Amino acid sequence: MFNEIGLKGIQFDYPDHKYTTNELFEILGNKLTEKVRDNIRKLGVEQRYFVRPIEHYLDNSEGTHPLSDSHKEPISDLSAKVAKKCLEDLDLKPESISCLVAASENNDYLSPGLSSILVRKIGLSNFIPHFNLQGMACSSFPKVLELGRNLVQKETDNVLIVISGCNSGWYLPHLKDNMDIKNPSEISEKQYDREKQIEKWVSTMFSFLFGDGVVAFVLSKTKTGENMIKLGSFTHAVNFDMFDYRKACVHLRGHTANHLYRYELTAGANVIERAVDYSKKVLMQSLDKNPDSFDEKLAQEYMAGKEKVMIHTGSMKILDKFKEVYRLKNEQIQASYDTLKEFGNLTGCSIPTVMNKTFMEKNTGNGKGLLVGITMGFGLDIVEVERVDN
Incomplete structure (x- = not known):
């Protein structure tokens, strides 16, 4: 008998280009003031992965996409690789997938979207929804x-979900500018x-905070007695x-003088x-x-009833504040700190990485968890989940 809809076969992967914070300090040399270095250390990130080597952005005189690089598609290639691993893990053939959902911020192309590219790279039917x-x-x-x-309607439905958190192409190009990077308090x-100098500081903080990664999994109806992650209530809100939405956003801005475009990053002082x-x-x-x-x-009573509270890895200060406000125990939230330290802010891949670290395997807890997503938009989502062990 089939009943609940569950999450299955979750798989992760990260690009080959790995950088510790100290390695990036060395690469950038004396462009960073000591105060900026201190800001970066307080982010809580010790290493991160990028889809392209950082030299691609620092040394390339033609911009971030020279002609020799025009047909390289690292984001969709990594996404397809992870999706195939997911299908292999579940012993599912491509024709068993009833629908594909892809989520991303950045992509190899502004258009088409990631899902259109992945259909063929994964080997799915041309006609698949x-x-x-x-x-998001x-x-x-x-x-x-x-x-x-909501897309899983029948027992035979298998919805393949792919999330790309590969956004380094937005902010790493800012490091190329030949300008010293100062904390706003150091700028008269x-x-x-x-x-312009404050924008430079913001983009630099983004460069050290974020990392790239991809996650894939399948949603389908589960059989009675099958282990699963059960989905409960969803609650979300944006723009009170x-x-x-202007407090935390990414804006593609053109410069008429030189006909060039760049991503302008905004992070308000009161985001936490x-x-x-x-x-x-x-x-x-x-x-x-x-x-x-x-x-x-x-x-606080509600939070105390959760085995794990899996918070998006916005920054160490955000995690500290949530821990304080809701009086979370170390064991409830530690995986968020660990994910931030090992991978940086993975955007859409942060929460599933945290969940995989701390919630997927059977343990002595009550199996009740809460997912917390904090996002540009400006918005916040919470999802109740339950681990069912049989």
Whole structure:
């Protein structure tokens, strides 16, 4: 007998180009002030992986996509590799897949989307239904779970989900500029290019915070007695203030003088406080309470009932703040810190990586977990999950 929809066959992979924080310090030399280095150390990231070597961005006089590189597709190639590993692990043939859902921020192309490219690279039917989600950022995992669950209708449905967290092509090009990188407190208010220098500092922090990776898994109905990760309630919200999305965003901006384009990165100074405020409202909404009236005691009791609270690895300061507000125990949240340290902020791949580290295997806990996605948008998602061990 088939009943619940479960998550199966989760697989991960990361690019070949691995850099420790100290290695990047050496590569950039004296461009970073000691205050900036201290900012970077406090991010909580010791190493990360990039789909292209950093020299590709620092040494390339033709820009980030020279003609000799025009047909290299590292993001979709890695995504297809992970998807195939997932199918092999589940002993599923491509024709067993009923639908493909791909989620990404960056891609080898602005258009077509990642799903269109993956259909053939994975070996799926030309006629298969496929959907491409872009811009869900660090809440990509909750979003594809919710969409995928609604796409599983029959016992024979197998929805293949692929999430790419390979976004280094957005921010690494900023490191090429021949400009010293300073903390905003080191830049005079009267400095003629103060705004540009602050943008440089933001992009540098992004370069050290984020890392690349891909995850793939299948959603399908499970048989009675089968081990699975069961999906519970989904609660999400965006933009309590009309323009909150401008507080954390990526903007493709053109420069008319030289006809060049670059990604402009924005991260507001109060992102941590904003994320916590959003979490309070979303949690109260999920508990059928007034979202504008936070019940601290109720929230902490609810969190205490979760074996694991798997929070997106935004930064060490974000994790510290959530741990403090909700009085989370080390064993509830440690995997988020470990993922941040080993891989950096993997955007859409962060939460599944955390979940794989701490929640997939049977242990002595109660099997109840909570996924927390904090995302550009500005938004926050929480998903209740349960590990069923038979």
